[in-house]
Amino acid sequence: MGLLEIGGLLLFIMLFLLSGGVWIAMTLAIVGWVGQAFFTTTLPGKNLFSAFWETAASWELAALPLFIWMGEILYRTRLSEQMFDGLSPWLSRVPGRLMHTTILGCGIFGSVSGSSAATCATIAKVALPELERRGYNRDIALGSLAAAGGLGILIPPSITMVVYAVAADASVIRLFLAGFLPGFLLMGLFSAYIMWWSLRHPDQVPPPEPPTTLAEKMRRSGSLIPCGLLIIFIVWVLVTGIATATECAAYGVVGSLAIAAAGRSLTWQNFWQGLVGATRVSCMIMFILAGAAFLTKTMAFTGIPKALAETVVAAQLSPYSLIAVLVIVYLILGTALDGISMIVLTSAVVLPMIQKAGFDLIWFGIFIIMLVEIAEVTPPVGFNLFVLQNMTGIDSNRIARVTVPFFVCMIVGIVLITVFPGIVTGVPNWLMGVPK
Numbered sequence: 001m002g003l004l005e006i007g008g009l010l011l012f013i014m015l016f017l018l019s020g021g022v023w024i025a026m027t028l029a030i031v032g033w034v035g036q037a038f039f040t041t042t043l044p045g046k047n048l049f050s051a052f053w054e055t056a057a058s059w060e061l062a063a064l065p066l067f068i069w070m071g072e073i074l075y076r077t078r079l080s081e082q083m084f085d086g087l088s089p090w091l092s093r094v095p096g097r098l099m100h101t102t103i104l105g106c107g108i109f110g111s112v113s114g115s116s117a118a119t120c121a122t123i124a125k126v127a128l129p130e131l132e133r134r135g136y137n138r139d140i141a142l143g144s145l146a147a148a149g150g151l152g153i154l155i156p157p158s159i160t161m162v163v164y165a166v167a168a169d170a171s172v173i174r175l176f177l178a179g180f181l182p183g184f185l186l187m188g189l190f191s192a193y194i195m196w197w198s199l200r201h202p203d204q205v206p207p208p209e210p211p212t213t214l215a216e217k218m219r220r221s222g223s224l225i226p227c228g229l230l231i232i233f234i235v236w237v238l239v240t241g242i243a244t245a246t247e248c249a250a251y252g253v254v255g256s257l258a259i260a261a262a263g264r265s266l267t268w269q270n271f272w273q274g275l276v277g278a279t280r281v282s283c284m285i286m287f288i289l290a291g292a293a294f295l296t297k298t299m300a301f302t303g304i305p306k307a308l309a310e311t312v313v314a315a316q317l318s319p320y321s322l323i324a325v326l327v328i329v330y331l332i333l334g335t336a337l338d339g340i341s342m343i344v345l346t347s348a349v350v351l352p353m354i355q356k357a358g359f360d361l362i363w364f365g366i367f368i369i370m371l372v373e374i375a376e377v378t379p380p381v382g383f384n385l386f387v388l389q390n391m392t393g394i395d396s397n398r399i400a401r402v403t404v405p406f407f408v409c410m411i412v413g414i415v416l417i418t419v420f421p422g423i424v425t426g427v428p429n430w431l432m433g434v435p436k
Helices: 003-019 024-039 044-056 060-076 079-091 097-113 116-133 138-148 159-168 172-178 180-200 214-239 245-262 268-302 304-314 319-333 339-356 361-375 383-392 396-419 422-432
Strands: none
Touching (some): 024 268, 060 245, 079 097, 097 180, 138 383, 159 339, 159 361, 172 361, 180 361, 180 396, 214 245, 268 383, 304 319, 304 339, 319 339
16 A cells, blocks of 8 residues: 555544544544554554653643643632623624634733643633623634634744744744734634624624723723733743743642632632642543654654655645645645644655745744644644533534634635735844845
8 A cells, every 4th residue: 555545544544433432532542553553564552652651741741731720720710700801891892792802812821831732721711611601602612712722833932833943943033923923813813703703693692781981991800900910920931031831830820829819719619620620631631642642653654744745846836836735735634643743744855845946934934833723623633623522522523613714714814924925024024134
């Protein structure tokens, strides 16, 4: 069998197991084992152990359970309700109203966590119950959370950006600066779709609150100050280099506990429930990531990603035809690989032809990271889909369906940065000068 035929067979096995109700993490591990046992000469048992150990022992992922615990604290105390009460009067006249909080929350929190899984899980834990309680459409909330969760790897700092910078021998600082405008662009596109949908379906959006005076808005917004200051503090210590992302997550947990205790909404019962809930969700996500890491090893051993990239090279395409084909290739890879693996396994083949075609490597870094974002919501291996499935009990295929409009928004974003590359290169060139 050829490599592409092997890839098709593994994809079929994955879809078959998922449709049969097999656990997601187990499905990924089984497909990885089949690929290594029958189509490579390596030892699947040894690689399974190393993949699970490397995932569980990751220092970067140590921030994940802490950020999830922070979300549990906000959810199980009155803090989340107070935050939504404070935002409500300011958004009451905007089409979609509080549904925009998922986009804003993911954008702000993504800049702190640097992880799409942590962003999606934390904001979902806070926002979904409040939006459902207030009568907002659940499907739009789920779709926006799945898509906007990917902002965690686009709005700096981002681990994925660092990996790409090392692979491309590019400036990490330039790449970080280049991510801001595309991140804001995606947030704007997501919010624009929510506004358009709300105007088309006014019956599915709760009625606006009665008009309030500026003084009343300011009074109700007082509940935002403690949490707002906590978020500003976390972003500040991370940007200035005082703390790592994991340490910032610890600050977030301690700060949330302190604010809840000061507001007298923290009890031993909800403290324990939050701790247990964070442990359960973290274990689910880590198990999925470990299974995906094992499947990634299988893809590397079989050489399927490299074969796809070499097929593109052999086609001798024009620059923009090359970009169009790479979009398709990375969307295909996104069905079976995590974002970092997509970059690592293809960079040696793809980067030289990108340079030869005349594209800026900083621009291509943001381009590929936006494609990685799309991979996060692309079945069957869309991590954000799995995170939301584990948290809500809703089938990942249904979540993928309601994410389609936001998927289209991300494609529009990629088209815009391709047609107007200054969206990516403008900020780093302005602050650091045009590279020679």
